Each structure stands twice: as C-alpha cells, then as structure tokens.
Amino acid sequence: MAIASSRMLIPPLLPNIEAEFDIPHAQAALLMSSYLLPYAMIQIPAGILSDKFGNKRFIILAMIGASAGSSLIIFTSTFNQALAVRLFSGTLSGLYYAASTKVITKYASSLRQGRVLGLAFSGSSVANLLIYVAVASSKSEIGWRYFFVISSLPGFLCLALSFFIKEMKEKNMLEDVNRHNFMKYLKNRFLIFALTSYLLMSLANWGLTAFIPTYLVKERGLTVADSSAAMIIYAASSIFNSFSSGYVTDRFGFKISMVASGITMCLVSFFLPLLPLGGFYWLLLILWGLIGGWSFTALNIFVINTFPKNLHGTFLGTLNQIGFISATIGPPLFGLMIDVTGFESFFSLALVLYVASFFITLLIKGQIRSF
Numbered sequence: 001m002a003i004a005s006s007r008m009l010i011p012p013l014l015p016n017i018e019a020e021f022d023i024p025h026a027q028a029a030l031l032m033s034s035y036l037l038p039y040a041m042i043q044i045p046a047g048i049l050s051d052k053f054g055n056k057r058f059i060i061l062a063m064i065g066a067s068a069g070s071s072l073i074i075f076t077s078t079f080n081q082a083l084a085v086r087l088f089s090g091t092l093s094g095l096y097y098a099a100s101t102k103v104i105t106k107y108a109s110s111l112r113q114g115r116v117l118g119l120a121f122s123g124s125s126v127a128n129l130l131i132y133v134a135v136a137s138s139k140s141e142i143g144w145r146y147f148f149v150i151s152s153l154p155g156f157l158c159l160a161l162s163f164f165i166k167e168m169k170e171k172n173m174l175e176d177v178n179r180h181n182f183m184k185y186l187k188n189r190f191l192i193f194a195l196t197s198y199l200l201m202s203l204a205n206w207g208l209t210a211f212i213p214t215y216l217v218k219e220r221g222l223t224v225a226d227s228s229a230a231m232i233i234y235a236a237s238s239i240f241n242s243f244s245s246g247y248v249t250d251r252f253g254f255k256i257s258m259v260a261s262g263i264t265m266c267l268v269s270f271f272l273p274l275l276p277l278g279g280f281y282w283l284l285l286i287l288w289g290l291i292g293g294w295s296f297t298a299l300n301i302f303v304i305n306t307f308p309k310n311l312h313g314t315f316l317g318t319l320n321q322i323g324f325i326s327a328t329i330g331p332p333l334f335g336l337m338i339d340v341t342g343f344e345s346f347f348s349l350a351l352v353l354y355v356a357s358f359f360i361t362l363l364i365k366g367q368i369r370s371f
Contacts, residue, residue, distance in 0.1 A: 002063060002154040003093050004124035005131060006070035007035060009151055012135045012213045012228045013144045020144075021079045025214065025338045029331035032210055034083040035090035036331075040324030042094035047317025051310055054167045055099035062099075063162050065092025067155025073148035097320045098313040103165070105304055105312075114301050118246025121297060122239050125289075127154075129235035136228035185307060185315070190364050195322050197258065197360040198299055201265065202326035204353035205292070207334030208269065211346065219343050220277060233282050237289030245294035249301050255364055257298035262358035264291040269350040273343065296323070 010017070010031050018028045050058050069089025076082045101117070108116035134147065185191065216227040249257045268288045275281045303315045337346050 001123040001127040001130075002066045002158045003096055004127035005151040005154055006066050006089060006148065007039075007093065008124075008128055008209075009070075009131055009147055010035075011210050012132055012224070012231065013147065014210070014214050015217050015224050015227075016144045023079065024335070025211070026332050026335035027079075029210060029335035030083060031086055032206070032331040033328045034086040035093075036206075036324050037328040038087055038091040039094035040321050040328055042091055043097065043317040043321035043324065044314065045317070046095045047098035047313035047315070049313075050099040050102065051313040055103050056162070056165045056167045058095040058099040059103075059165060060159065060162045062093050062096030063155050063159035065089050065095070065155075067152045067159055069093065070148045070152035070155060074145045076145070094324075098317045101300065101316050102312055112250060113304060114246035114249035114297060115243070116246070117300055118242040118244070118297050120242075122242035125235065125238040125242060129232060129239060132228040132232045132235050136225050136232060138225065185311070186318075191306070193360050193363045194254075194258075194299060194302060195319065197262075197357045197364075198295060198319070199322050199326050200353045200357040200360070201262065201295055202323040203330045203333075204265065204269065204350040204357075206327040206330035207346070208350055210331040211334055211338065212272070215343055215346075230277075230282075230285070234285040234289040237286040238293060239289075241290055241293045242297060244290065245297040248294065249298045254298035254302040255361065257294040258361045258364075259358070260291055261294035261298075262354060262361055264288065264294075265354045266351060266358060268292060269347055269354055273347045 014025075014028050014031075017023075017031065018025070021028075046058060066089065069085060069092065072085045072088070073082060076085055100120070104116060104120050105113050131147075131151070134150070138147075213224075213227045213231055216222045216230055217224060222230065245257055245261075248260070264287055268284060271284055272281075275284060299319055300316065303319055304312060307315045334346055334349065337349055
C-alpha cells in the first residue's frame with residue numbers, strides 16, 4: 001500500500017495537473033515516467049544486492065522513498081521540480097520489490113506461494129481503491145499536491161515497522177551471481193516468450209491505467225471526481241484479482257493465468273470505447289479489475305519455481321524491470337498518441353499490444369519447474 005499509494009496518485013489527478021501547468025497529455029505523463037524509469041532501472045541491481053546482502057536494509061530505503069518522496073511534492077512549484085521529486089521517489093521505492101517478495105515467499109509452502117503473494121500484492125489494489133475514493137470525495141476542494149502528503153503516511157508507518165524485520169540469512173546468500181549462470185537461464189526460449197508477453201501486456205496496461213480517468217473526463221464528459229468514482233469499481237474489484245490469481249496459479253499453473261488475463265484485456269480494450277456508460281460498462285471495469293492483472297502473480301511464481309534460491313532476487317528484479325520499462329514508455333507513448341490522433345487510436349494500439357501478447361503466451365509449453 002505504501003509503495004502503490006505514492007506511485008499511482010498521478011492518473012486520477014492528471015486533468016488537474018495538466019490544467020495547472022498548461023501542458024499536453026504526453027508531457028503530463030512524464031510524471032509517471034520520471035518515477036517509473038528509475039524504478040525499472042534499479043530492479044536488477046536491487047535484486048542482485050538483496051541476494052548478496054539480505055533484504056531488510058533495502059526495504060527500509062524503499063520506505064524512505066515512498067514516504068519522504070511523496071510528501072516532498074508539497075514544496076514544488078514548477079513541473080520540473082515535481083519531476084525531480086518523482087525521480088527521487090522512484091529510485092528508492094524500486095528497492096522494495098525483490099527484497100520483500102523473497103521475505104514473503106520464505107514463509108509459504110511451495111503449494112501456497114501464489115495465494116500468499118496474491119495477499120501481499122492486494123495491498124496495491126487497496127491503495128488504488130483508497131486513492132480513487134479520496135479523489136472522488138474531495139470535489140476538488142483541496143489542491144492535488146495535498147493528496148501526495150496524505151499518501152505518504154502509510155510509508156512513514158511502514159518505515160517504522162520495517163526496522164523490526166528479522167533478517168533471514170541463507171547459506172548461499174553470499175554466493176556470486178555470476179554472469180554465466182544469469183545468461184544461461186535467460187536464454188531459455190520459454191522464459192523469453194513469457195517475458196516478452198509480459199512486456200507487451202504491461203506496456204498496454206500502463207497506458208490504459210494512466211489515461212482512462214482522463215478519457216472519462218475529456219471524452220465522456222465526467223468531472224474529475226466522477227471519473228474517480230467510476231474507477232472505484234475497477235479498483236475495488238482488483239483487490240480480489242490478487243487472491244484469485246494466486247489460487248488459479250497454484251491450482252492450474254502460470255500459463256492458464258496468463259491466457260485468461262490476455263483474453264480479458266483484449267475484451268476490455270476493444271469494448272471500453274464502444275459501450276455507453278452504464279451497467280455493461282461497469283461490468284467491463286469489474287472484469288478488468290478481477291482478471292486483467294493475473295499475469296503478474298503468475299510470473300512471480302514462475303520465477304520462484306524455476307530458478308535457484310540464490311538467483312531469486314536477480315530474476316525477480318529482471319521480471320519487474322521489464323514490467324516497469326514498459327510502464328515508463330507506456331504513458332508518454334499513449335499520451336502522444338492521444339495528442340496526435342485522439343483516443344480512438346489510443347484504444348487500437350492497446351488492443352494490438354494485447355493481441356500480440358496473447359499469441360506469444362500460447363507459445364509457452366506448460367509450467368517449467370526447472371531447466
């Protein structure tokens with residue numbers, strides 16, 4: 001919750017930010033990219049370092065990034081200052097994922113790791129829900145910067161709690177993560193298919209997540225508050241996404257989860273611009289929330305079940321880096337598409353990416369337990 005609340009405040013507030021700084025969609029999307037680019041770039045180094053030196057110190061640094069980085073927005077007065085603060089926050093927050101995932105899965109049996117990770121990942125969905133509730137209920141009575149101050153509170157709480165984490169030493173923790181072993185595993189073609197599919201899906205996911213609230217304001221005539229109220233439907237259903245994806249992955253394997261996620265997102269990107277606001281539209285948002293994100297939990301389990309323990313942090317970092325490289329590129333790319341050709345091509349691009357991701361997923365043969 002602490003990490004996601006500071007990261008995901010931008011999408012529902014984009015219309016207000018664009019209005020204050022008088023900037024186009026593509027430029028406003030840089031507030032996402034300035035956070036996500038350093039977040040992505042730090043993933044593999046963070047994973048390697050946590051494999052070598054343990055997890056606790058990196059979780060503490062990440063909480064500093066989530067809390068201090070979010071609250072510092074209140075002191076900015078220009079767009080470039082806001083970008084710099086987001087850069088700082090993204091760099092430190094990026095240390096969290098590999099270290100925390102290793103801590104979480106250590107306590108779970110191999111048959112329940114999907115459900116345990118699903119429980120942990122549901123925190124980001126809860127944060128998204130609270131963000132949309134807060135923006136929807138504000139009626140624009142407070143400035144957008146104050147939302148970042150509020151969102152820093154979970155980070156400060158978790159920063160205090162993280163000092164009580166007990167470091168768990170592994171016998172192989174200090175073994176070198178050498179380049180030969182890393183490249184040997186990285187060259188497996190089924191792993192390449194899985195990561196490529198995830199890259200394309202993530203590219204489209206972040207484009208949709210960043211601009212659907214703006215689409216509802218600009219094209220469907222909703223206010224910023226009403227747009228966030230509509231997105232509450234998606235955010236609330238996505239809480240159950242993490243639980244259901246963990247169960248399905250544990251029971252049927254990672255490929256089934258990825259296929260279901262791909263089909264769902266093809267349907268979402270095709271029908272969102274076509275359906276009128278109303279019952280079927282809200283059902284589509286619920287479907288997006290419930291199943292659209294299954295691929296992420298599934299791929300975490302794939303990594304944990306495939307690689308030796310002393311490489312878990314390294315390859316979890318690799319997976320997350322691929323996702324957040326897409327996240328860095330996605331919002332500006334989709335924002336530029338909107339600026340140049342409008343929202344119709346925005347949805348067309350998302351559909352093409354989802355279809356390509358789906359067919360690449362089909363090339364993966366079963367769940368790989370080891371090489």
